[in-house]
Amino acid sequence: MDSLQLQALLPFIVLASASVVIILLIAARQSHTVIQITGFLMMCLVVLAMWYVRDVLPRAIMPLLVVDGMAAVFTGLIVFCVLIIGLFSFIYFEEREENPKEYYILIFLGTLGAAVLTISRHFISVFIGLELLSISLYALIAYLRNRNNAVEAGMKYLVLAAMSSAFLLFGMALIYMDTGSMDFDGIAKQLQTQGHSPALFVTGIGLMMVAVCFKLALVPFHLWAADVYQGAPVPVTNFIATVSKIGVFAVLVRFAQAVQLQSYHFAVIIISFVAIVSMVGGNLLAIKQQNIKRLLAYSSIAHLGYLLVAFLPGNAAGIEAGMFYLFAYSITLLAAFGIVTMLSGRQADADQLEAYRGLYWRNPLMGAILTVALLSLAGIPLTAGFIGKFAVLNAGVQQQLWLPVIVLVITSVIGLYYYLRIISTLFAETQVIFPKEKSLHPLFVAGTYGALLVLLILLLGAGIFPSAVIDGIKNFLCQGFRIINF
Amino acid sequence: MSLLFYISSVVAIVATLLVITCHRPIHALLYLVVSFLAVSMIFLSLGAPFVAVLEVILYAGAIIVLLIFVVMMLNLGQEAALQEKQWLQPKVWVGPSILVAVLLLEMSILLLRGESAAIQPAVDMKRISLVLFKEYVIAVELVGFLLMAGIVGAAHIGKHKKKHPHRFLQNGKENGHADNNENNKEVKPGELLKEEMIHN
Numbered sequence: 001m002d003s004l005q006l007q008a009l010l011p012f013i014v015l016a017s018a019s020v021v022i023i024l025l026i027a028a029r030q031s032h033t034v035i036q037i038t039g040f041l042m043m044c045l046v047v048l049a050m051w052y053v054r055d056v057l058p059r060a061i062m063p064l065l066v067v068d069g070m071a072a073v074f075t076g077l078i079v080f081c082v083l084i085i086g087l088f089s090f091i092y093f094e095e096r097e098e099n100p101k102e103y104y105i106l107i108f109l110g111t112l113g114a115a116v117l118t119i120s121r122h123f124i125s126v127f128i129g130l131e132l133l134s135i136s137l138y139a140l141i142a143y144l145r146n147r148n149n150a151v152e153a154g155m156k157y158l159v160l161a162a163m164s165s166a167f168l169l170f171g172m173a174l175i176y177m178d179t180g181s182m183d184f185d186g187i188a189k190q191l192q193t194q195g196h197s198p199a200l201f202v203t204g205i206g207l208m209m210v211a212v213c214f215k216l217a218l219v220p221f222h223l224w225a226a227d228v229y230q231g232a233p234v235p236v237t238n239f240i241a242t243v244s245k246i247g248v249f250a251v252l253v254r255f256a257q258a259v260q261l262q263s264y265h266f267a268v269i270i271i272s273f274v275a276i277v278s279m280v281g282g283n284l285l286a287i288k289q290q291n292i293k294r295l296l297a298y299s300s301i302a303h304l305g306y307l308l309v310a311f312l313p314g315n316a317a318g319i320e321a322g323m324f325y326l327f328a329y330s331i332t333l334l335a336a337f338g339i340v341t342m343l344s345g346r347q348a349d350a351d352q353l354e355a356y357r358g359l360y361w362r363n364p365l366m367g368a369i370l371t372v373a374l375l376s377l378a379g380i381p382l383t384a385g386f387i388g389k390f391a392v393l394n395a396g397v398q399q400q401l402w403l404p405v406i407v408l409v410i411t412s413v414i415g416l417y418y419y420l421r422i423i424s425t426l427f428a429e430t431q432v433i434f435p436k437e438k439s440l441h442p443l444f445v446a447g448t449y450g451a452l453l454v455l456l457i458l459l460l461g462a463g464i465f466p467s468a469v470i471d472g473i474k475n476f477l478c479q480g481f482r483i484i485n486f
Numbered sequence: 487m488s489l490l491f492y493i494s495s496v497v498a499i500v501a502t503l504l505v506i507t508c509h510r511p512i513h514a515l516l517y518l519v520v521s522f523l524a525v526s527m528i529f530l531s532l533g534a535p536f537v538a539v540l541e542v543i544l545y546a547g548a549i550i551v552l553l554i555f556v557v558m559m560l561n562l563g564q565e566a567a568l569q570e571k572q573w574l575q576p577k578v579w580v581g582p583s584i585l586v587a588v589l590l591l592e593m594s595i596l597l598l599r600g601e602s603a604a605i606q607p608a609v610d611m612k613r614i615s616l617v618l619f620k621e622y623v624i625a626v627e628l629v630g631f632l633l634m635a636g637i638v639g640a641a642h643i644g645k646h647k648k649k650h651p652h653r654f655l656q657n658g659k660e661n662g663h664a665d666n667n668e669n670n671k672e673v674k675p676g677e678l679l680k681e682e683m684i685h686n
Contacts, residue, residue: 001623009624016631023638064624102642109635116628128628132635139639154643 153231358430
């Protein structure tokens, strides 16, 4: 490994060392505040490192990894999400019964797993990254281990994720058996010389799609989503909804790009089917929900379905649309779950819809932020969600994928119903007086409000001036494509 | 040789099913050893003696011995001797022995017939080390982080001491000792075993 390769890996090395630093701080018996601030600074350091190494970027570290523009965009998004989630975690875990320190180790390890996924070009690194992510998640979901919901959710996730890992491994083994290679480019080369799509390869792709759909909570494999979202602590729910999905989607995009997945008829049929049933299923299941965490879980199933529509064309426009959509979706969910975190009391999370009645009159700022987030999820103009949906539709229409596009439009209308239902609750009259029991460090409350405001500005900014974000993504992607042209 | 593969696979599946259905941890561990041995036999029948030996040394050897030590040490006390006597009744070890005998038979067939894939020259140690620590060194380091995640998670979830009891427990204490047994869900594994033994 030469120095340029090491330099390209610098952000990931810093990210990996973050968890070690936290362990050392725990060994030195530092307080929650110190750990929180150090974690925040380490994440800032990762961002700085990424900025520092941007010139060496399209660089492959054979045989496992490749750091290119696409990886930079996805990793940047992941680190940004973790920065915000880390801020929300402080106020959440400060008033819980568990010792919150190990939480930060696990969350940084999970982030490392997701980041490794974004730079993988080999089955081995894909599998290790995915396992790193899911093993951290088992413990994170059951972190409040004296609460029945959390333990149940952790157990469910453990069993189902282990099952999906088995599917993934079996699929990888079949593809390896067929092509004799485990790195993406090698598989692609072998497939080109074979000329046709053999049965083993098709079966392998099918099995791997099971695992990917499980991780993305797409419809035939979505059963865990609502329970896990409900049982996990709110910041962890936020982590699952954003970071783990970004990582898995990144690896899916890279693999599809290498083997030209969308040129296979069967793959397009499978993905369209999954996308359509996810959009319909997610939205229909969300309609009757009274629990806001479950509702957001079902809505995220539907949103991942929309994302697959952007994935279907398999061209540069589709990837750009997918990235923008993921960006919009992540900041929206961060804001929505941020409000849930802020409202959660000492005993239970604020997950019942009743807790939100008249929120706007009690706390106008939080009410406004949640309203904008929900409007963005619904895809109303002037928010990032609208531009994201527009980009996805644009990519789909260009390739004349009429059926998924029509389903997307129809299900968006269904989605509008339940988002507006929550918004109307926010503005309803309320007689109940909610006691205030906050005695937290004012710095962190201010920091959390600051993060929420930044998210609000991003949501509206990306909705009103989307060109800045889209150009940024395009610039990075051009860097990424340079390595393919060589 | 595919027959041998299928037989050892069946043994592995049966042993693993018994692991998760066995009531006592120590009996489950016995079957776990059998399960590892069966997996190792699968590798041997497929012509990968190096992996087979590693499986035996690492899993069936080191890890299981550690587990057995921990389980044995959880309950030290007067009842321990009685308990161990109960654990070592013939019906306990007959099951694993039969399964292991099947595996032994398979291995002797494989080795005696001689011409099979198992007798291929073993992979050179040096080549494996070079690949692991040169080409795939990043993977090895990442696996280190993977283990760290597992250990930190297990340490957190398995921790005994509790600063803030759950509200059910708090109620139980206030109500006195009458319903202590129903409400006191948080018992140490050692105590659980003792209780169980008293019932027996």
